[in-house]
Amino acid sequence: MRIVSTDKAPAAIGPYSQGIVVNNMFYSSGQIPLTPEGIVVSGGVVEQSHQVFKNLQAVLEEAGASFDSVVKATVFIKNMDDFATINEVYGEYFSEHKPARSCVEVARLPKDVLLEIEVIALVK
Numbered sequence: 336m337r338i339v340s341t342d343k344a345p346a347a348i349g350p351y352s353q354g355i356v357v358n359n360m361f362y363s364s365g366q367i368p369l370t371p372e373g374i375v376v377s378g379g380v381v382e383q384s385h386q387v388f389k390n391l392q393a394v395l396e397e398a399g400a401s402f403d404s405v406v407k408a409t410v411f412i413k414n415m416d417d418f419a420t421i422n423e424v425y426g427e428y429f430s431e432h433k434p435a436r437s438c439v440e441v442a443r444l445p446k447d448v449l450l451e452i453e454v455i456a457l458v459k
Contacts, residue, residue, distance in 0.1 A: 336355060336356070336357050337356040338354075339354035339355065339397050339398045340353055340397070341393050343371055344389075344390040344391075344397075345369035345370065346373065347364065348446075351364050352364065353394045354394050354397075359457060360456070360457060361457075362453075362455055363394050363455070364453060365451040365452065366387050366390040366453070367387065367390075367450070368384070368449070371393075375446055375448060381420060383450060384420075384425070384450060388452075391452060391454060392428075395456055399458045400456035400457065400458050400459065402428050402429060402432065404456045404459060405432070405456045406434050406435065406455050406456060406457060407434055407435045407437075407455040408425075408434050408435070408437075408454045409438075409439075409453050409454075410436065410438040410451075411439055411441045412449065413444055413448070413450065415440040417450070
């Protein structure tokens with residue numbers, strides 16, 4: 336088991352790691368729209384979605400994986416009315432390769448952000 340940590344994504348804000356590699360699988364913690372410095376991205380759901388994907392890309396790369404090797408994504412959103420907008424941004428990162436996905440609306444997310452995404456990926 337290997338702990339994944341990069342300064343290109345926000346540090347964990349609790350007793351957890353950015354991700355873990357077990358055998359050839361990477362399991363990310365949920366990424367929220369924080370900059371690597373820990374500041375919530377300003378703007379709406381589009382800006383927050385892009386920051387989440389920047390953070391996911393950073394931890395995936397550190398793990399030796401990529402968006403193309405993601406097998407499952409779980410998307411947590413604060414408001415299901417934002418689903419179509421988040422889905423458009425999601426499609427920019429998963430255009431050819433389409434991993435399995437779950438999407439759920441939740442009552443509240445850390446730091447009152449609009450979305451959080453976690454992924455499971457195959458490590459190359």
